Amino acid sequence: MAPTRIVTRLLHASVVVVILLAACGPSAPAPSTSTGPAPVASQAAASNGQYTGTDPQSFSLLLTTENTQVPAELQRLAAGPCAAENAALPLSVQQTPGAQIQQQIQLLASQNSLPVMFNPTQAFIVKDGALQKAGYILDIKKALTDLGVADQILPGAQAVIDQLYPGVSPTLPFQYNIEGIFYNKKIFAEHGISVPQSWDDLVAAATKLKAAGVQPFTAGGKSGWPVSRWIGAYLFRSLGGDAMAAVANKQAKLTDPGYVAAAQTIQDLGKAGLFPVGVASEDLPTAYNDLVTGKAAMEYQGTWLLANINDPAQNTVGLDQIGLLQVPVISGGKGDAGAWPTNVGSPHAINAKLYGPKVGAWLKCIVLHYADNLMTNQTAFSGFKASHPPVLAAPTPGTTPPPVPPLTVEVANDMASAKSSVLWFEALSPSAKFTSDAGANSLLLLNGSMTPLQYMTLLQNDIDNPQ
Amino acid sequence: MNQVLGDRRAILILLGPALLMYSAVMVIPVVWSFGYALFRGNLIEGFTFVGLANFGRLVQDEQVAAAVRFTLLYTLVISTGQIVLGYSLALLYTFVLRRSSSLIRTLVFFPVVLPSVAVGLLFSRLFAVAPNSGPVVSVLDRLGVAPFDFFAAAGTAFWVIILMDLWRSMGFYGVLLYSGLIDIPTEILEAARIDGARGWRLVRSVVLPLSLPVLVSSIIFSLNASLKVFDTIVALTNGGPGSETTPITLLMFQTSFFYSSFGYGSSMAILISVMCFMVTIFIFRSSRRDLTVGGAA
Amino acid sequence: MAGLPAKLVILLLLVIDVYPLFWLVSTSLKSTQEFLNTPFWSLPQSLDFQNYADAWTLGRIGTSLQNSLVVTIPSVVCILLLGAAAGFALEVMIWKGRNTVLLVILGGIMVPSQMILLPLFTIYFKIGLTNTLWPLILTYIGHGLPLTTFLMAAYFRSVPRELFESCTLDGAGVLRSFISVGLPLVRNGLLTVALLMFFSTYNDLLIALTFITSKDMSTVQVGLLNFQGEYGSVLYGPLFAGICMTVLGTLVVYLFLSRQIMQGLAGGALKG
Numbered sequence A: 001m002a003p004t005r006i007v008t009r010l011l012h013a014s015v016v017v018v019i020l021l022a023a024c025g026p027s028a029p030a031p032s033t034s035t036g037p038a039p040v041a042s043q044a045a046a047s048n049g050q051y052t053g054t055d056p057q058s059f060s061l062l063l064t065t066e067n068t069q070v071p072a073e074l075q076r077l078a079a080g081p082c083a084a085e086n087a088a089l090p091l092s093v094q095q096t097p098g099a100q101i102q103q104q105i106q107l108l109a110s111q112n113s114l115p116v117m118f119n120p121t122q123a124f125i126v127k128d129g130a131l132q133k134a135g136y137i138l139d140i141k142k143a144l145t146d147l148g149v150a151d152q153i154l155p156g157a158q159a160v161i162d163q164l165y166p167g168v169s170p171t172l173p174f175q176y177n178i179e180g181i182f183y184n185k186k187i188f189a190e191h192g193i194s195v196p197q198s199w200d201d202l203v204a205a206a207t208k209l210k211a212a213g214v215q216p217f218t219a220g221g222k223s224g225w226p227v228s229r230w231i232g233a234y235l236f237r238s239l240g241g242d243a244m245a246a247v248a249n250k251q252a253k254l255t256d257p258g259y260v261a262a263a264q265t266i267q268d269l270g271k272a273g274l275f276p277v278g279v280a281s282e283d284l285p286t287a288y289n290d291l292v293t294g295k296a297a298m299e300y301q302g303t304w305l306l307a308n309i310n311d312p313a314q315n316t317v318g319l320d321q322i323g324l325l326q327v328p329v330i331s332g333g334k335g336d337a338g339a340w341p342t343n344v345g346s347p348h349a350i351n352a353k354l355y356g357p358k359v360g361a362w363l364k365c366i367v368l369h370y371a372d373n374l375m376t377n378q379t380a381f382s383g384f385k386a387s388h389p390p391v392l393a394a395p396t397p398g399t400t401p402p403p404v405p406p407l408t409v410e411v412a413n414d415m416a417s418a419k420s421s422v423l424w425f426e427a428l429s430p431s432a433k434f435t436s437d438a439g440a441n442s443l444l445l446l447n448g449s450m451t452p453l454q455y456m457t458l459l460q461n462d463i464d465n466p467q
Numbered sequence B: 001m002n003q004v005l006g007d008r009r010a011i012l013i014l015l016g017p018a019l020l021m022y023s024a025v026m027v028i029p030v031v032w033s034f035g036y037a038l039f040r041g042n043l044i045e046g047f048t049f050v051g052l053a054n055f056g057r058l059v060q061d062e063q064v065a066a067a068v069r070f071t072l073l074y075t076l077v078i079s080t081g082q083i084v085l086g087y088s089l090a091l092l093y094t095f096v097l098r099r100s101s102s103l104i105r106t107l108v109f110f111p112v113v114l115p116s117v118a119v120g121l122l123f124s125r126l127f128a129v130a131p132n133s134g135p136v137v138s139v140l141d142r143l144g145v146a147p148f149d150f151f152a153a154a155g156t157a158f159w160v161i162i163l164m165d166l167w168r169s170m171g172f173y174g175v176l177l178y179s180g181l182i183d184i185p186t187e188i189l190e191a192a193r194i195d196g197a198r199g200w201r202l203v204r205s206v207v208l209p210l211s212l213p214v215l216v217s218s219i220i221f222s223l224n225a226s227l228k229v230f231d232t233i234v235a236l237t238n239g240g241p242g243s244e245t246t247p248i249t250l251l252m253f254q255t256s257f258f259y260s261s262f263g264y265g266s267s268m269a270i271l272i273s274v275m276c277f278m279v280t281i282f283i284f285r286s287s288r289r290d291l292t293v294g295g296a297a
Numbered sequence C: 001m002a003g004l005p006a007k008l009v010i011l012l013l014l015v016i017d018v019y020p021l022f023w024l025v026s027t028s029l030k031s032t033q034e035f036l037n038t039p040f041w042s043l044p045q046s047l048d049f050q051n052y053a054d055a056w057t058l059g060r061i062g063t064s065l066q067n068s069l070v071v072t073i074p075s076v077v078c079i080l081l082l083g084a085a086a087g088f089a090l091e092v093m094i095w096k097g098r099n100t101v102l103l104v105i106l107g108g109i110m111v112p113s114q115m116i117l118l119p120l121f122t123i124y125f126k127i128g129l130t131n132t133l134w135p136l137i138l139t140y141i142g143h144g145l146p147l148t149t150f151l152m153a154a155y156f157r158s159v160p161r162e163l164f165e166s167c168t169l170d171g172a173g174v175l176r177s178f179i180s181v182g183l184p185l186v187r188n189g190l191l192t193v194a195l196l197m198f199f200s201t202y203n204d205l206l207i208a209l210t211f212i213t214s215k216d217m218s219t220v221q222v223g224l225l226n227f228q229g230e231y232g233s234v235l236y237g238p239l240f241a242g243i244c245m246t247v248l249g250t251l252v253v254y255l256f257l258s259r260q261i262m263q264g265l266a267g268g269a270l271k272g
Helices: A003-023 A040-046 A069-079 A083-088 A098-110 A140-147 A155-164 A185-190 A199-211 A225-238 A243-248 A257-271 A284-292 A303-309 A357-369 A374-378 A406-417 A432-446 A452-464 B008-036 B053-060 B062-113 B116-126 B135-142 B154-181 B186-194 B199-210 B212-227 B231-236 B248-258 B262-293 C004-028 C032-037 C050-057 C061-091 C098-110 C114-127 C134-157 C161-169 C174-185 C187-202 C206-211 C220-225 C236-266
Strands: A059-064 A091-096 A177-184 A215-217 A296-302 A322-325 A340-343 B039-042 B046-049
Touching: A059 A069, A059 A098, A059 A357, A069 A083, A069 A091, A069 A357, A069 A374, A083 A357, A091 A098, A098 B248, A098 C114, A140 A357, A155 A340, A177 A185, A177 A303, A177 A406, A199 A215, A199 A296, A225 A243, A225 A257, A225 A296, A225 A340, A225 A432, A243 A257, A257 A432, A257 A452, A284 A296, A284 A303, A296 A303, A303 A406, A322 A406, A432 A452, A432 B248, B008 B262, B008 C061, B008 C098, B008 C114, B008 C134, B008 C174, B039 B262, B053 B062, B053 B262, B062 B154, B062 B212, B062 B248, B062 B262, B062 C004, B062 C236, B116 B154, B116 B231, B116 C004, B116 C220, B116 C236, B154 B212, B154 B231, B154 C004, B154 C236, B186 B199, B199 B212, B212 B262, B231 C220, B248 B262, B248 C114, B248 C206, B262 C098, B262 C114, C004 C236, C032 C236, C050 C061, C050 C236, C061 C098, C061 C134, C061 C174, C061 C187, C061 C220, C061 C236, C098 C134, C114 C134, C114 C206, C134 C187, C134 C206, C161 C174, C174 C187, C187 C236, C206 C220, C220 C236
Parallel strands: A059 A091, A215 A296
Antiparallel strands: A177 A296, A177 A322, A177 A340, B039 B046
16 A cells, blocks of 8 residues: 555544544543433532532622623622622623523533533423533522521522422522513503403403504514413413423323413414514514503513613603503413412522532522612512512612602512412423423414414423423 | 655645644544434433434424425525526626626625625514514505514515525626636627527527536535525524524524534434535536546636 | 616616615614614614714624634635645645545535534533634634635646646755745635635634634624623614624625636636
8 A cells, every 4th residue: 555545544543543532531422321420419428518519719600691680789799798708709700692501501511610600591400400410500498598598588489499490499589570461551541441350351452452553462572482471371370370380290281172272362362463563573672662662552571571661761651650460360260360470580500519618608698688789779579588678779879769669569569478379381391492492483373374283282292202 | 756746745744734624623523423413412411322213313303304394495496596596697797788797796796795694684674574664564565565574474584585595695606607608609609699599599599508517517506505504594584483494404503502412413414414415426526527637618 | 788678687786786785874873763763764864873883892893803803814824725735735746545535525525514513512622622712713724624625726737737847847845846836826716715715714603603602702793693782682773883894894805806706706616
């Protein structure tokens, strides 16, 4: 064989060897049963009691770019009540667009380089989730109990966490929101519509508004979930609060008649033209804007919308002209009439392997102080206990803050008195694919491109055949 | 002389670095990808060997079938459009504009160099109906067509994608085919004209056959590029509404990175490669003729 | 033959190609409020460049452009050097097995990027390159080499062999003859390939999306895709300005080099 050929082949071979050597490691495909890095238990045995890991160099955060509230508040805490904890373990924030963060989290996890706090997708942190199995997720309820501050989490918020993630408590409830239908009181008054008491009333009101030339509903369809929430809303009224839990536990299927009927009802709303023509392309801020400038009469949203409603720059309708009504009951429907769909914001997990005393101190400080200034700074509610009732920000420093708008007071009361909470449609989603499919295809359902049965079959398939 | 031109050391120095980079970045990963396809899992959980299960799933998966159907439909429509429009433009440049075609050629070509995301965003604004009506919807409104959302239904979204990609690429094919047309000797054209062939007949019986080589090349090039469509669709609809405009390339990307299934994603990558392979074999066949015979026109 | 129908067609082409750009520029000079409330065909009230400033800072277009250039220029330079050398070795030099190697390289042209993404993803992380732009540069070089080598080989083929043979007789080594004789002779081919590689690297999305992990490292395409204001909202004014800046950038390069691009295509290896 000609020498060059040998040389070339040797060259190729050595390259292959070098790369393979560099590539060998736990994440190279190995013909073994699926295992990840060692679980938490063996690590806990080696470290100090309640602390399941060792402290890192900094209190590192990896959050989505869209998540502006948490970094801002934590930075305020670092400069204020948590200055001592910050001195011991400085805060450091890195943000990545939501579309790419799960990719990054996977990479970091596979190399044991996850930061202290990060925004994983739900599917990773449920009991059988990838990150749980690999031992990265701290059981926050247990950690807070050991720190003596477990009661700083509002019972309602903890109830939601327990429903979402039974037995593992993997997320911090930086937000606490109830969901319902925000409506424009002025428009209602102008058209002689009273607050709907039943679902039929709601549809009748919407139809009347449409006939009068007013846009009845609006939704940020571009994100998908603002429309699929409507399906969940109908479901928890027609089949009761356990509707989605039953599906997650395989006791029911989405293709059962009750669920398909819910999808059908929402499709009917779409076909009746009650949503804007461009709903599929409408982004969330525009939808919020529609409501607070009076372009649309009603919008199903969560109480994070208060930030927009209480902002005089955005709200041209009037601070006291937007109301929140509970999703109306359906005659013959099941479930607790007083239940609100509730959520605790996007998941914020703590890395169990980096949970040492300094991180513990930070954690304690956060749960003690996060809620206090959240209303003032961000007009939002969190799942932590505040040491005083909500106070709004003063227009200029030093002057008295304006009175809390009635809607905010009302919401605070509703939250405090809520006896039961209900999960939203994609809450118990088994995979990122389910969440994505549920949202994206809801628009097709809405405009009639997809039948209710097709929609539910697609989703049921995602549940039956997880990736 | 042959010894000099066959100098081993020189060959190694000239060829070595390129071959090294190529092996490291292309060859190894391709082989590795085949490996991935035999496993199921992701980077965090590790991988389990599942043999050919991923491929079994691939052929049964309805979403994969839909994505492949979409890719093939898209390729067919866009390639036809690119070639027809490109050829028409080439005819325009050669026979109508002749010397002064340079300016128009430059003008029609420029969308080719624009970043695809920029073009996608531009078109999504052109056809927008929210937050306010873009130009197209406004004009249609004037003509009596009630505003509707182009991107809410699969059919209309598809045609916007086609329009956008044609806008982007027709200049390229125009120039490519033009280069083939100007090579046609004028004597032949003159002779044909003297024989009475005019206009369309001239094109059909003289121009078309003589420009066949470049036409075939362009068709194959177009097919190959269209099968791999990714950028423009991500920028315009991101596969939506739902997954109605999702080509197999996008589905592979989502499966691997959003749904964390590296194994299944790799099997899709192999599917894409097989589809491209069939078309590219023709490219190789036609270019190999050049290599051995030596020298193209 | 440039009668009325032809003139109409030309006018149509002008409108189709120029109007979208015109609309883009004019809308980018409107504030978001103006955009939302005035009809699409109206001209901006004033030449307000605030949108451009916002796009540059808030929308990080400045960073994106910088990253794109930092990635594209070294990649193209390397691709050209390595590809030209390889093309020379494969076409001009005589050795056994060169056809096989050529075949292997041709195979690379047909490999879609999807095949190499996942393994490269893992390799770069193992080597510890993730928070840098190196994964992009290395991938672009490796990915651009097959086509470049093929094209450079074709260009070298069109150079008469006697030129190389004669200069070796003069006692110059092959390497010297490559650098001082071969490269200058395919100057035009080099420029054409450089342009081709520049645009395909600059405009790449798939590889960039895979390997870019933070917003500070985004290239132009990824930056545009993730273009968002402070609260995840879409700021329409700066969005248009952002699109404009990226479009005008490539347009300027194009206008300077359009003749070269056209010639390259016209004389290209695709004629069949």
